[in-house]
Amino acid sequence: KFEFNPKDGIDNPALSLAEDMDGEGTGEPRFYLLSKGSAETFGFCLHEELGCQGHVIRQVELGGLAQRRGLQDGDRLLQVNGHFVDHMDHHRVVQKIKASGNQVLLAVLDGDSYKAAKALGRDLSQMLPTDVRPRLCHITRDKSGFGFNVSGPEGVKGTFQLSVRQDGPAERAGVPPGSWLLELNGDSVRSYSHAQLTRKLKQSGSKVTLLVASSAVEEFYRLRGLQVTAALADTSWLPFKVRELHMLKGPAGYGFLLKEDDCSSGARGQFLWDVDAGLPAEQAGMKEGDRLLAVNGESIEGLDHQQTVLRIRAHDDQVTLLVIDPAGDEFYQSVGFGDPAWCPP
Numbered sequence: 001k002f003e004f005n006p007k008d009g010i011d012n013p014a015l016s017l018a019e020d021m022d023g024e025g026t027g028e029p030r031f032y033l034l035s036k037g038s039a040e041t042f043g044f045c046l047h048e049e050l051g052c053q054g055h056v057i058r059q060v061e062l063g064g065l066a067q068r069r070g071l072q073d074g075d076r077l078l079q080v081n082g083h084f085v086d087h088m089d090h091h092r093v094v095q096k097i098k099a100s101g102n103q104v105l106l107a108v109l110d111g112d113s114y115k116a117a118k119a120l121g122r123d124l125s126q127m128l129p130t131d132v133r134p135r136l137c138h139i140t141r142d143k144s145g146f147g148f149n150v151s152g153p154e155g156v157k158g159t160f161q162l163s164v165r166q167d168g169p170a171e172r173a174g175v176p177p178g179s180w181l182l183e184l185n186g187d188s189v190r191s192y193s194h195a196q197l198t199r200k201l202k203q204s205g206s207k208v209t210l211l212v213a214s215s216a217v218e219e220f221y222r223l224r225g226l227q228v229t230a231a232l233a234d235t236s237w238l239p240f241k242v243r244e245l246h247m248l249k250g251p252a253g254y255g256f257l258l259k260e261d262d263c264s265s266g267a268r269g270q271f272l273w274d275v276d277a278g279l280p281a282e283q284a285g286m287k288e289g290d291r292l293l294a295v296n297g298e299s300i301e302g303l304d305h306q307q308t309v310l311r312i313r314a315h316d317d318q319v320t321l322l323v324i325d326p327a328g329d330e331f332y333q334s335v336g337f338g339d340p341a342w343c344p345p
Helices: 065-069 090-098 111-119 194-203 215-222 280-284 305-312 326-334
Strands: 030-035 045-049 052-058 076-080 103-109 135-140 148-151 161-164 180-184 207-213 243-248 257-262 268-273 291-295 318-324
Touching: 030 065, 045 090, 052 111, 076 090, 103 111, 148 194, 161 180, 180 194, 207 215, 243 280, 257 305, 291 305, 318 326
Parallel strands: none
Antiparallel strands: 030 103, 045 052, 052 076, 076 103, 135 207, 148 161, 180 207, 243 318, 257 268, 268 291, 291 318
């Protein structure tokens, strides 16, 4: 049995789809957008149980946040932040939840429906929306601008739709045509008038970061009265990438020092320094000032310096580190993204 007892609270209500039984005797998935609260717990555990398929919701605390939002004992977790997880290793699913930052979007199916669907051989991923994630896009303007225009209902604040110029900077940065603008440079645009938005765009200089949602994604959240933030975003279009470094220890070691210091957010982090020329760390691509995010596929968020060192030393002769450079680290902090350890390398 593997237990996960999250330490982050939730404030937002659940996104609930109808649970009417269909012709094959299975209900529909239910969605819960859980928001972080430092002094609260989620109020449930995630189990892997012998003889029981799936990632099982257990120990739902009576009167706790999870129960009040609708999570039930025996529910099976299907999706984390838009990623289908039913087929994943349980420990990796736990890590994805822990690394979600301030928000996590969970999709669950009640236990009876899950068993029935499995017995019928149904593809559970087909029961879920194909895309429930907004997109973070970082745009560098060219001589004609950023490559998008903004429109919205006259006199209505915070409702902005983007038309995108073909082959322009916005399209190259991944902005879908007709998408809706949610955040500008890490700030919500819900209270902006059109004039305020225009002014903010001019003040952005040559680069701007947009959180956008396609019409389908925007509708998914709007119909349920929930706000979506960068913590849930697809980051694959961003120029800021995490890097995976695989190193085999040489006679002189790996060739770097690990130091604890303050991150740009004010939290403590583990940083890589004194990278020796010609040794495994440099050969793997390590750079001075990289921040360490994960060791051997596991996020180090919440670990202190000594615990991180022990994690690195767990295998005597090799290690795989996930790192991000200072510019990328500062960017993710500025837009309110949680732990970039789960951004694709």
